Amino acid sequence: xxxxxxxxxxxxxxxxxxxxxxxxxxxxxxxxxxxxxxxxxxxxxxxxxxxxxxxxxxxxxxxxxxxxxxxxxxxxxxxxxxxxxxxxxxxxxxxxxxxxxxxxxxxxxxxxxxxxxxxxxxxxxxxxxxxxxxxxxxxxxxxxxxxxxxxxxxxxxxxxxxxxxxxxxxxxxxxxxxxxxxxxx
Amino acid sequence: xxxxxxxxxxxxxxxxxxxxxxxxxxxxxxxxxxxxxxxxxxxxxxxxxxxxxxxxxxxxxxxxxxxxxxxxxxxxxxxxxxxxxxxxxxxxxxxxxxxxxxxxxxxxxxxxxxxxxxxxxxxxxxxxxxxxxxxxxxxxxxxxxxxxxxxxxxxxxxxxxxxxxxxxxxxxxxxxxxxxxxxxxxxxxxxxxxxxxxxxxxxxxxxxxxxxxxxxxxxxxxxxxxxxxxxxxxxxxxxxxxxxxxxxxxxxxxxxxxxxxxxxxxxxxxxxxxxxxxxxxxxxxxxxxxxxxxxxxxxxxxxxxxxxxxxxxxxxxxxxxxxxxxxxxxxxxxxxxxxxxxxxxxxxxxxxxxxxxxxxxxxxxxxxxxxxxxxxxxxxxxxxxxxxxxxxxxxxxxxxxxxxxxxxxxxxxxxxxxxxxxxxxxxxxxxxxxxxxxxxxxxxxxxxxxxxxxxxxxxxxxxxxxxxxxxxxxxxxxxxxxxxxxxxxxxxxxxxxxxxxxxxxxxxxxxxxxxxxxxxxx
Numbered sequence: 037x038x039x040x041x042x043x044x045x046x047x048x049x050x051x052x053x054x055x056x057x058x059x060x061x062x063x064x065x066x067x068x069x070x071x072x073x074x075x076x077x078x079x080x081x082x083x084x085x086x087x088x089x090x091x092x093x094x095x096x097x098x099x100x101x102x103x104x105x106x107x108x109x110x111x112x113x114x115x116x117x118x119x120x121x122x123x124x125x126x127x128x129x130x131x132x133x134x135x136x137x138x139x140x141x142x143x144x145x146x147x148x149x150x151x152x153x154x155x156x157x158x159x160x161x162x163x164x165x166x167x168x169x170x171x172x173x174x175x176x177x178x179x180x181x182x183x184x185x186x187x188x189x190x191x192x193x194x195x196x197x198x199x200x201x202x203x204x205x206x207x208x209x210x211x212x213x214x215x216x217x218x219x220x221x
Numbered sequence: 222x223x224x225x226x227x228x229x230x231x232x233x234x235x236x237x238x239x240x241x242x243x244x245x246x247x248x249x250x251x252x253x254x255x256x257x258x259x260x261x262x263x264x265x266x267x268x269x270x271x272x273x274x275x276x277x278x279x280x281x282x283x284x285x286x287x288x289x290x291x292x293x294x295x296x297x298x299x300x301x302x303x304x305x306x307x308x309x310x311x312x313x314x315x316x317x318x319x320x321x322x323x324x325x326x327x328x329x330x331x332x333x334x335x336x337x338x339x340x341x342x343x344x345x346x347x348x349x350x351x352x353x354x355x356x357x358x359x360x361x362x363x364x365x366x367x368x369x370x371x372x373x374x375x376x377x378x379x380x381x382x383x384x385x386x387x388x389x390x391x392x393x394x395x396x397x398x399x400x401x402x403x404x405x406x407x408x409x410x411x412x413x414x415x416x417x418x419x420x421x422x423x424x425x426x427x428x429x430x431x432x433x434x435x436x437x438x439x440x441x442x443x444x445x446x447x448x449x450x451x452x453x454x455x456x457x458x459x460x461x462x463x464x465x466x467x468x469x470x471x472x473x474x475x476x477x478x479x480x481x482x483x484x485x486x487x488x489x490x491x492x493x494x495x496x497x498x499x500x501x502x503x504x505x506x507x508x509x510x511x512x513x514x515x516x517x518x519x520x521x522x523x524x525x526x527x528x529x530x531x532x533x534x535x536x537x538x539x540x541x542x543x544x545x546x547x548x549x550x551x552x553x554x555x556x557x558x559x560x561x562x563x564x565x566x567x568x569x570x571x572x573x574x575x576x577x578x579x580x581x582x583x584x585x586x587x588x589x590x591x592x593x594x595x596x597x598x599x600x601x602x603x604x605x606x607x608x609x610x611x612x613x614x615x616x617x618x619x620x621x622x623x624x625x626x627x628x629x630x631x632x633x634x635x636x637x638x639x640x641x642x643x644x645x646x647x648x649x650x651x652x653x654x655x656x657x658x659x660x661x662x663x664x665x666x667x668x669x670x671x672x673x674x675x676x677x678x679x680x681x682x683x684x685x686x687x688x689x690x691x692x693x694x695x696x697x698x699x700x701x702x703x704x705x706x707x708x709x710x711x712x713x714x715x716x717x718x719x720x721x722x723x724x725x726x727x728x729x730x731x732x733x734x735x736x737x738x739x740x741x742x743x
Binding site for chain 2: 209219
């Protein structure tokens, strides 16, 4: 019999273009939504090291301290997809990563978070930065894991809306009078 | 389904199936007029709407190439998306929030009321509120507007509770759940509101009025309507006498046809309507159709807008319930002592997490931005919407270089705030923040205007032919059988959400068009 986790680990070990991580124990909501507590992201165009750099750059651009890497990895996934379908985008991203490493005189990821941030900030008017920012502003907040993290409840139609599920559920302010807010039918 | 021949020159062609075109088509059909309704978008049934902001945006929005220019921030942040409107059967009535307010008497005669304002191309409407009152009443009944016709108001959601608490503390007197074309009870074959919270993504329950599932099926039931979705009109044609004779359009397969017409009514929203007239230039009309005044495309208005999001100690969960759940109307008066003419409405608004990220502070990054997003579920939100000044230089033009998929010049939307707009926005931001502070907010965020949803005025009504494009019935001054049938007609914008007035004008125009046909004037 195959152990699912073992298989997954083997797979991860043998793949050169995977981003891997473990969902933080604190984000209970995420471990429910994510398929397993270990997540892996397969890249098609970018190499794994570039993926790691881009993930970390994204964390500097849109820093949510307790938001799991698994959500940031969705941004990397979308950028990888864009790179796979457009050579110019691939070159832009790879060039940006190379440029960060050059500025770091080797390995940008090995720098302290403060030094990493300084170099990202220096690049804030570049196309590389803007490509990551504009992708992240959509991808980072457009998934169920992020919705759970920020408390957003997503689609309501499958649950019948909020008419009988707390649309007036706010008890720390007085209720408006009936002429301003008539009772539900 | 009724089908008319392309050569049938007895039909009235209506271009666009939203609030103006969809309503006009139905009203004409009810009178026995034969109508061909050409809609650029697809037929997107209600069942296919999605409670998910980005996919719904992709499903419903007008995403054909456009450019934005001028001094407004949208030109920088969303250079390819000057307006957030729809390309689908039902037009932007699929996406609208449902607020249905009548214009105020003074808003029809602002040149007389406000006087001459530098840089503003103000003009009185060629009609009064009194002219429109019977038609407003018909529109409210048709749309099932709450707080009219004995229809109870909607119950207020959490976002409204916050607004009401702050408004009361501040001493505002006119705060309630609004006049909404959203059923608070089942009515006219449509369900009551389920408080889904996805009004902008298409109302899946049908509680919100949209021509998609009201006017259009009613028109089809008469046997007089020939609805052709995915039909993009490229050019309006005219005869030697200068009257319009038909339209050239492309079908879904890209095949071009000419539909002959007895009259043509244009309701493509205030960007596509002037664009089509400009793209219809001919040797007889070298500056574009109906453009002897040079006003086609000019005086484009988009309402003074902005939003305030207040952050509270405890969760608000503003997304739970109707997107526009209530209103404060106290600031909609004209009181120049505030430092500007005209007024504005304050209306609750909520954005889902994905759109909050996109619109809170476009282009922003870093901790300032993310700490705001971290507070998402503690936010209450309101939209500020007021009268903006018509300016000749705010206009729709044909792009000098860029072409669309049909090889026609795309529209450029140039807009710059008038100083009056800026002063009004500043006042509205202050008052909006004061409302939330009074309700206990610890922080308020001022959010800049979204891409335009209220597009108005680019083919305006005027008493004199040299001041505008059409008369008080939307009939073009230059070409008697060519009508403007959408918000492009607005001489000025008023403070109110425009849909109710667009529908009202369409009902009135239908009376006029059929009278003109009966009298053989057109």
